[in-house]
Amino acid sequence: MAEQQDHVNGEAFKRELTGLVPQLRAFARNMCGNPAMADDLAQEAMLKAWKSRESYKPGTNLRAWVFTILRNHFYSEQRRAWRSQPLDQEVAESTIMATDDPSAPLEVLALRNALQKLPDEQREAVILVGAGGLAYDEAAAICGCAVGTIKSRVSRGRRSLEEMLNDGSTGFSDDDTVRAGDAFGDIMAEAAALQRTP
């Protein structure tokens, strides 16, 4: 068995951590909905990971270790008393504005919205396993729960997403022939019609 390093090699750690940035951003973005907030979260997690690198065991799963730090930070930010705006509102506003791509299918926008409506523990399970493709046990380690718990959260989360997309409660239809650009035309026409009625 190879001898384990007594301490973390800073340069190697930095390289590995930097290599994880795209995934950290992806996890954060889908947890928060808001791209700017997500990047702040991801950067703070990186800093924390760097500062506590001595507690990381070289050769073990760095992604799980850093994702755990990100997740913990997400939840501690949520608990902060000074949040002036409710999380949902901020997320909803910026989620809708975050789309630059007018050809993005409405169903993708609908899914994004629906994801933000899931309870946190279902959303994180769905993101890690369903979106990120992590194994159940890696996701369970990150979320600090049993594998069975993750499995049931993923399945409940996905079922809720389906229901939300089916009944249009995210405000978008599930019709994949509709493009965002087309839909805006419809929405504006509807809005104009509504304004005409007293």
Next chain:
Amino acid sequence: MTDQKGPPPQDRRERRVRSSKIGRQLKRLYDDVINEDVPDDFLKLLEEADKKRSSSEKT
């Protein structure tokens, strides 16, 4: 809202289709971010942190 005893067979099939469709869409949400260019902030972050650390020793 309609009261249903259980989904008819066609709905169940649709649910299965949707769940794999949702799976693909979820993956797309995630991969879209992974494929983005990493903002400079991130790349500079650890360099900055390293500089600060070497100027103030941890006890």
